[in-house]
Amino acid sequence: MNDLLNLALEAHGGLKRWSKVEAVTVAASVSGETWKVKRKVDYLKNVIFQVETKRERVTGDFPGQDKLSVFEPNRVEIKRRDGSIIASRNDPEASFRGQEQFAPWDDMDVAYFSGEAFYTYINTPFLCTYEGFISEEIAPIQVVGETWRRLKVTFPDTVKTHTKIQIFCFGPDGLLRRHDYHVDILGGPPGFNYASDYRNVDGIVFPTRRLVYAREVEHQPTKEPLLIDIEMGDITIAYSSVAAV
Numbered sequence: 001m002n003d004l005l006n007l008a009l010e011a012h013g014g015l016k017r018w019s020k021v022e023a024v025t026v027a028a029s030v031s032g033e034t035w036k037v038k039r040k041v042d043y044l045k046n047v048i049f050q051v052e053t054k055r056e057r058v059t060g061d062f063p064g065q066d067k068l069s070v071f072e073p074n075r076v077e078i079k080r081r082d083g084s085i086i087a088s089r090n091d092p093e094a095s096f097r098g099q100e101q102f103a104p105w106d107d108m109d110v111a112y113f114s115g116e117a118f119y120t121y122i123n124t125p126f127l128c129t130y131e132g133f134i135s136e137e138i139a140p141i142q143v144v145g146e147t148w149r150r151l152k153v154t155f156p157d158t159v160k161t162h163t164k165i166q167i168f169c170f171g172p173d174g175l176l177r178r179h180d181y182h183v184d185i186l187g188g189p190p191g192f193n194y195a196s197d198y199r200n201v202d203g204i205v206f207p208t209r210r211l212v213y214a215r216e217v218e219h220q221p222t223k224e225p226l227l228i229d230i231e232m233g234d235i236t237i238a239y240s241s242v243a244a245v
Contacts, residue, residue, distance in 0.1 A: 001129065004137045004149050004170065008125040011174025013204035018053070018126045020239045021204065025050045026122065027233035030114070032212065033225040034186075039104040044114060051122040056159060058115040069107065071115020073160040076108045093160065096185035113185065116160045121210065121230075124176060125151075125168060132156025141169070148177050176207060180215070190215040191227065201235045208232040 009015045030044035048061040060069035067086070070077040078086040089095060092112040105113070120127065128135045134154040140147050148169040155161050167180040179193040192215050195207035212228035 002135065002137050002151075004151050005125065005128055005135055007149075007174040008151070008168070008170050008176070009129070011170075011205065012125055012176075013200075015126065015129060017203050021053050021237055022240050023050050023052045023238040024122050024204075024206075025234075025236045025238070026118070027235075028118075029231045029233070030228065032228040034227045037102055038109075040110055043107075043110055047114075049114070049118050049122075051118050053123060053126070056119050058118050060111065060114065069111035069115070071111050071119075073158070076111040076115065078107050078111065093185065099185075099187075101187060112160075116162065120161050120166075121179075122206070124179070125170075127159075128153055128168075130159075132158060138167070143169075143177070146171055146177070175205065193228075199235065202237050204237060206232070206235055208235070 009018075012018075026049050028044070028047055028049055030047070031041075035041050035043065046063055048063065050059040050061070052058070056073050058071040060071075062068070066080050068079045068081065070079060074092075075088065075090050076092045077088045080086060087108060089108045089112075092108060095109065095112075123130075127133065128151065133156060136152050138150050138152045140149045142148075148171060151168045151170065153166050153168060155164050155166070157164075163182040163184045168176060169178040169180065171177045175198060176195045179195065180190065181193070182190050191212050193210055193212045195210055197207060197209040198205055199208050208231070210228070210230040211226060212230075213223060214227060
């Protein structure tokens with residue numbers, strides 16, 4: 001394990017503590033220009049995501065609605081609260097192939113996109129230690145008077161995520177400042193995902209705000225439009241044992 005990854009793990013709560021976590025539940029509001037383009041403007045304005053840590057599975061709960069979404073790498077479902085299935089899709093990634101940039105999304109498209117996104121975001125940086133992940137430190141950059149050290153991470157083929165190779169930028173304190181990637185299923189330009197407003201929850205440190213912009217030139221975002229805006233409210237952690245570590 002490299003020195004930068006060790007620094008990031010400790011800053012976000014430590015791998016020992018994280019190893020006890022089974023799931024993280026996050027109340028979220030997700031908005032931005034992407035949802036206008038996909039004709040889902042208010043779809044994720046009030047949703048509760050349960051993100052598992054031992055396997056790639058994300059459940060979305062829509063308060064006030066008889067609806068849940070379930071994301072797994074090779075299947076998504078929309079269900080009623082009694083467990084009955086409204087709709088399902090095997091190999092959901094395939095439905096994005098050949099999609100035009102401004103094509104509207106259905107509920108299962110949103111379940112897939114939000115599932116792969118929140119699985120990565122909530123598990124960062126700990127997922128870099130999971131089986132099959134390869135990470136290496138690359139050249140740092142200077143941003144707003146800080147030196148950001150950068151971790152280049154190659155995801156295994158078994159994990160569904162935005163794209164196979166992603167870069168995580170960490171500040172001098174070891175906390176994530178920015179997350180750089182392409183979104184393969186959108187077929188768009190590279191994006192910058194800025195993380196801020198950190199909160200300590202039972203010793204695990206999470207960014208509760210994420211702002212995503214397109215990248216116009218090297219290391220510089222395009223400030224308009226704001227593609228994705230994620231605000232996180234209540235966060236709770238489920239552990240593998242009754243007592244938190």
